[in-house]
Amino acid sequence: MRYARRLSRPLMDPHRRYQNAKFIHATRVALGILITIAFSSIARLPHAEWSTISLIIVIGGLQHHGNIRKRAAERALGTIIGAVYGLLIILQQSYFGLFPLTYLLMAVGCGVCAYHAIGKGGYIALLSAVTLVIVAGHGDNQFDEGLWRAINVFIGIVVALLLSFALPLYATYSWRFKLADTLRGCARVHERIVQHEPISNEEHLKEMARLGSALVQLRSLIPSVSKEVHMPVARLESVQRSLRIVISCLEILSSSTADRPVDASETAADSPAGTRPGHGSHVSDMLYGMARALKSGSARRLASPPRNGAQDLSASGTVAGMLATEVEQIRATLAGTASRWAV
Incomplete structure (x- = not known):
C-alpha cells in the first residue's frame, strides 16, 4: 500500500501534472477509445463508430477539466436538438415519402443552425446541424438506424465526461x-x-x-x-x-x-x-x-x-x-x- 502511494504521489502533484499534461491527455484519449470500442463490441451496438467519433470531438482537442465539462454539455444539448429534428424528418419521409419536402426541411434546419452558429452558442448550433445529418442522412435512413446513431453519440459524450475526472488537468x-x-x-x-x-x-x-x-x-x-x-x-x-x-x-x-555602453566612470546618479x-x-x-x-x-x-x-x-x-x-x-x-x- 505504501509503495502504491509512493508511485501515485507524482500523479497527485499539480506541477507534475502540468509538466506532463500532453502525455496525460493523450493517454486519456487513448483509454477512451478503448472503452468505447470494448463497450460497443460487447453490447453489439449498431453504428458504434459514432461513439468513438463523439468522444474524439468532445475531448480530442481539450485537456482542461472545465473545458471538457462545458464541451460535453454543449454537445449533449446539440445532439438532442439535432437528433430530435432528424428523427422527425425520418418519420415524415417514412409516412409521406416526400423527398422534396425532406430536403427542404433539412436545408431549413441547417440554415437555422448556421444562423446561430455565428455568435454565442455557436458550438451548440453547429453540433445540432452535424447531428441532424448523422441521424437523418439525406432523409433515407430508417428510424431505428437514426435512433441508434443518436444513442451512440450520447455514449461517447458520457465516456468523455467520465474520463475528464480521471487525473483532471485544470x-x-x-x-x-x-x-x-x-x-x-x-x-x-x-x-x-x-x-x-x-x-x-x-x-x-x-x-x-x-x-x-x-x-x-x-x-x-x-x-x-x-x-x-x-x-x-x-x-x-x-x-x-x-x-x-x-x-x-x-x-x-x-x-x-x-x-547602451556602460562607462566605468558613470555614477549611480547618472543611471x-x-x-x-x-x-x-x-x-x-x-x-x-x-x-x-x-x-x-x-x-x-x-x-x-x-x-x-x-x-x-x-x-x-x-x-x-x-x-x-x-x-x-x-x-x-x-x-x-x-x-x-x-x-
Missing part, C-alpha cells in the same frame, strides 16, 4: 505555473536592468517577445480558471492588467539600457531612474516570492518583503515607481485570492 494549474514562469522571467529582466548587464537590441526584443507571448497565453486561460475556482473574471483580469503594465515598464527600462544598483531589490524579491508561491501553492510566500522607504520615495512618479506599484498590486490580489487558486 486550467488553474496552467494559469498558476505559466504566471509563475512569467513573473520569474520579469524578475530576471529586472535584475539584469538593475545590474547593468549588457544586452544586444536583438536579445532585448526576443526577451520582450517571450514575455508578451506568455501574457497572451495567460489571457486565454482566464475564462476557464474563473469557472473552475469560482473567482470573478474581474479579479483575474486585474492581475492580467497589472502584469501587462509590469512588462511594459520593463520594456521601457530595458530599452534605455539595450545596446536611468529605477536602474541603480540595489534600488530594485524589493521588486525582484516580490516577483520571485510570487513565483514561488504560485508554484508551491503556499500563501505564506506572498508576504511583502521589507521596503527601503527612501528608495521607494525616489522612485515615485517614475516608470520604476509604476513598476513597483503594479507588482505590489499583483501580490495583493494573489494573496487575497489564494484560498481559491492554491489547491
